[in-house]
Amino acid sequence: MSMTLHDAGDLLQLEAATARLGDKSFGPFDIRVAPGERIAILGPSGAGKSTLLKLMTRELDCARGRMVLDGKPLQQWPLAQLSRRRAVLPQSNNVAFGLLSELVIGLGRVARTHDRHGAEIVAQAAQMAHAGHLLARRFDTLSGGEQARVQLARVFAQLWDAEGGLVLVDEPLAALDPGLQFELLESMDDYATQRGHAVIAILHDINHALLGFDRLLLIKDGALTGDLRANALALPALEALYGICLNSATNEHGELIVTPGRRTPRASARSALHA
Numbered sequence: 001m002s003m004t005l006h007d008a009g010d011l012l013q014l015e016a017a018t019a020r021l022g023d024k025s026f027g028p029f030d031i032r033v034a035p036g037e038r039i040a041i042l043g044p045s046g047a048g049k050s051t052l053l054k055l056m057t058r059e060l061d062c063a064r065g066r067m068v069l070d071g072k073p074l075q076q077w078p079l080a081q082l083s084r085r086r087a088v089l090p091q092s093n094n095v096a097f098g099l100l101s102e103l104v105i106g107l108g109r110v111a112r113t114h115d116r117h118g119a120e121i122v123a124q125a126a127q128m129a130h131a132g133h134l135l136a137r138r139f140d141t142l143s144g145g146e147q148a149r150v151q152l153a154r155v156f157a158q159l160w161d162a163e164g165g166l167v168l169v170d171e172p173l174a175a176l177d178p179g180l181q182f183e184l185l186e187s188m189d190d191y192a193t194q195r196g197h198a199v200i201a202i203l204h205d206i207n208h209a210l211l212g213f214d215r216l217l218l219i220k221d222g223a224l225t226g227d228l229r230a231n232a233l234a235l236p237a238l239e240a241l242y243g244i245c246l247n248s249a250t251n252e253h254g255e256l257i258v259t260p261g262r263r264t265p266r267a268s269a270r271s272a273l274h275a
């Protein structure tokens with residue numbers, strides 16, 4: 001009897017995927033990603049979020065288990081083909097000294113041999129990432145937030161003319177001011193929705209996760225501790241994940257907004273002095 005190793009509907013499937021870094025083990029992760037899904041990965045610092053993302057991007061090998069992208073084991077994808085199907089924004093990018101932003105964004109297109117519309121796509125991707133005015137600037141002279149926008153434009157350019165792809169991003173909004181964070185959250189959403197791309201993003205901001213994503217993967221101590229819809233029912237699990245309180249409200253657009261707070265009042269040094 002032949003066994004199906006993946007669900008035909010899945011874009012990405014992790015089957016007991018386990019990573020090892022030094023003496024630490026991460027996983028086993030059992031995760032299925034459907035085409036077009038928007039997934040946020042949340043968890044405390046050092047929990048293993050980037051490690052999980054690196055497994056999904058093939059930057060790290062599975063010590064055990066396996067990963068399947070669109071029906072084919074991830075390891076078997078030829079690199080050029082893979083880069084036309086999935087794009088990755090790592091947590092930090094080291095770009096060769098002196099490259100123009102336009103060229104950095106164009107790096108997203110290198111797997112295409114006859115890229116007739118490449119220049120046009122680079123310009124459009126830059127616009128979408130609010131980096132259109134940075135194209136002629138040297139990347140290494142840009143601020144952290146400007147560099148983040150150029151890198152996001154590179155990711156946009158990579159899968160600009162693809163459909164049903166996978167976008168994996170590690171803290172894409174961390175270096176941006178609050179206004180730009182909302183703008184780029186919207187850009188990522190528009191970009192992915194127009195093309196049917198799934199998005200998996202590591203985030204530290206719970207509000208961004210609730211606002212722009214359908215599903216939350218909660219990571220703690222190297223393991224998946226929750227796989228939930230991104231709605232009010234997820235709040236107790238989020239409180240437990242970070243050891244905090246979340247006060248919630250609904251804004252005038254009907255969106256759920258949370259305010260993180262401490263679980264217990266702060267025992268301040270001042271009150272201890274007067275005790």
Ligand SMILES: Nc1ncnc2c1ncn2[C@@H]1O[C@H](COP(=O)(O)OP(=O)(O)OP(=O)(O)O)[C@@H](O)[C@H]1O
Pocket residue numbers: 021022023024043044045046047048049050051052
């Ligand atoms: N190459 C490595 N060798 C050994 N340990 C590592 C290695 N890379 C990461 N780690 C450790 O593995 C743990 C998980 O790291 P990871 O980067 O996945 O965390 P994270 O959840 O993304 O954290 P943050 O939110 O701070 O970015 C951390 O304790 C980290 O120090």
